[in-house]
Amino acid sequence: MKKQIGFLMALLAFAAHSAERKPDIVVVLCDDMGYSSVGCFGGEIQTPNIDRLADTGMRFSQFYNCAKCTSTRISIMSGQYEGRAGGRALKHSVSMGEALRPLGYRTIAVGKWHLDEKKDPTQYGFDRHFGHLNGLCNYFTGNEHYWKNGKPFKKFPKDFYATDAFTDFSIESIKESIAEAPERPFFLYLAYNAPHGPLHCKQQDFEKYAETYKVGWDKIRAARYQRQTEMGLIDPKWNLSLRPDFIPTWDQLPEPEKAVQAKIMAAYAGIVDNVDQNVGRLVEYLKEAGRWENTLFIFLSDNGASPFMNPKFKNREPWDPASTINVGVGWANADNTPFGWFKQNQHEGGISTPAIVHWPATIKEQGTINDEPLHVMDVLPTLLDVSGGRYPKSFPDREIRAPSGKSFLALLQGENKKIHDELFFQYSINRALRVGDWKIASARNGPWELYNLADDRTETQNLATGFPERIKAMQARWHEMAKSVTKVNDKYSKPVGDSIIEWGKDQKNVKKKDPRQGTPGNFHEMGKKKKK
Structure with missing residues (x-):
């Protein structure tokens, strides 16, 4: 009986110790x-x-x-x-x-x-x-x-x-x-x-x-x-x-x-x-x-x-x-x-x-x-x-x-x-702000777009023209956060433009026709050596 009690106490102690041990942690980032x-x-x-x-x-x-x-x-x-x-x-x-x-x-x-x-x-x-x-x-x-x-x-x-x-x-x-x-x-x-x-x-x-x-x-x-x-x-x-x-x-x-x-x-x-x-x-x-x-x-x-x-x-x-x-x-x-x-x-x-x-x-x-x-x-x-x-x-x-x-x-x-x-977002000349279910986004310095993600998470219905005051308030908040919270470089926190900057205009040695970063070219032709 004493052996059983001793074994039970040891088991409980082990369980308590296991519960106290910090978890192992693995973060896999693809x-x-x-x-x-x-x-x-x-x-x-x-x-x-x-x-x-x-x-x-x-x-x-x-x-x-x-x-x-x-x-x-x-x-x-x-x-x-x-x-x-x-x-x-x-x-x-x-x-x-x-x-x-x-x-x-x-x-x-x-x-x-x-x-x-x-x-x-x-x-x-x-x-x-x-x-x-x-x-x-x-x-x-x-x-x-x-x-x-x-x-x-x-x-x-x-x-x-x-x-x-x-x-x-x-x-x-x-x-x-x-x-x-x-x-x-x-x-x-x-x-x-x-x-x-x-x-x-x-x-x-x-x-x-x-x-x-x-x-x-x-x-x-x-x-x-x-x-x-x-x-x-x-x-x-x-x-x-x-x-x-x-x-x-x-x-x-x-x-x-x-x-x-x-x-x-x-x-x-x-x-x-x-x-x-x-x-x-x-x-x-x-x-x-x-x-x-x-x-x-x-x-x-x-x-x-x-x-x-x-x-x-x-x-x-x-x-x-x-x-x-x-x-x-x-x-x-x-x-x-x-x-x-x-x-x-x-x-x-x-x-x-x-x-x-x-x-x-x-x-x-x-x-x-x-x-x-x-x-x-x-x-x-x-x-x-x-x-x-x-x-x-x-x-x-x-x-x-x-x-x-x-x-x-x-x-x-x-x-x-x-x-x-x-939640605040910015990379280079791309930016966004999400407040609740509402989100504004600008791609490649283009005009702000507005989406209600609860109704349209895939961002297919731009509501910007229907909610000018919301756009104005969220835009002001983005700039406020860019300056005081996220410390964005002034170069990338200027007001957005009226149109998307074409890809390649802001980067050296890049030749792309499309503003959304390139169309798929003919890889066969690209893989061949040009005739002199």
Whole structure:
């Protein structure tokens, strides 16, 4: 009897201790992945592992970013609006590593950094690091910007593939942390460069989708929209945003162009498929290690799909390291279904991307879709909330500003709570402000547009002419926030113009015909050498 009582007390003590232990944290950030890429957000790409996270976790249908790689990374890393954080060097904020390491976390940064390229993440509070400091890399060969644990990394194996290598290092670092201190929680920031261009895809992943996209982007987009409405992600009263007139219908393309475009999207799909495989590997390891039940796992993307086409396109296979293909505007439009516009723009297609949170120990209403508007700057405040910490008020050699992000822990716990009254957006000459369900947006310095997102989340009905006073008040608020809250450069906070600035007029060495960032060219012709 005494043995039974002793065993019961030990079991209760262990349970209490487990409950007290801070959760392990994993934040996965994909690159240039549009709203409908993964299956649980309407896509046809095979992503069973990511979909399972959604089925047993929580999807967020209105999770916003900063529409650009660096801007989003500054914001998610600091818990601030991008302009408020103090640039890539985070002069007015702290990094995730600097905030969580003092709370007892082993901090690990992997993949694309794209912040202060003069310093690697080990100088920003991370114990372990592997990845490239710049904005893009060759998936098969790496580049000169790779660093590992504070030193340049140059020895790339023959079978190197960036997505696989990032996952390998993540698992190795977690294993090392558990071996050294089993009770110590870990924080993993895993920023895949995928599916950012160039679209380097393994041949076996490409072949899964070699036939899929021959139906064209019009049918793919319609099918994704249909699935989104059926799964309750999109309200059926929100019309699918119109295909811009600068994107031809699929039937208008010549047959050789159709073949090339189908191949390009198959490469993109294969890259996303590979991301899913690697997410599955990471999850499986966490389960085997006994850490899964108390791991807060967040899956995000940094901005909407990119419309840019490499003018130096080489007509090569996507598994050839010399290939430089990008997804292009036609497929980017499909990948951002049901929204319009793209990466850089502050319309929904640029700033709204997939968001999934999984945490078995806390999320009880599994498989739900939460419609509360959130922002990447809310991630760090949430992590501090779940780990019992606070945002530092001071830090050596920096002037810390109070964070703009807010914790959404209450939503994970099942509460119905409003997180933001208003959200500010700006990148270059694109801007927006959301107040409640109302949103104003300006693309490429064009006139303000007005939308009621409750009735029209896909921004198909511009209400600007009917509500001049609302436009005036929200415009004034945008400028007020740009100056006092987000610290936007004066160059990008001037009053908007009467028309959209054509793409290329504000940037050097870029030749695009369309104001919304380029039309898909004939890649066959671009890939051929010109006759002298």
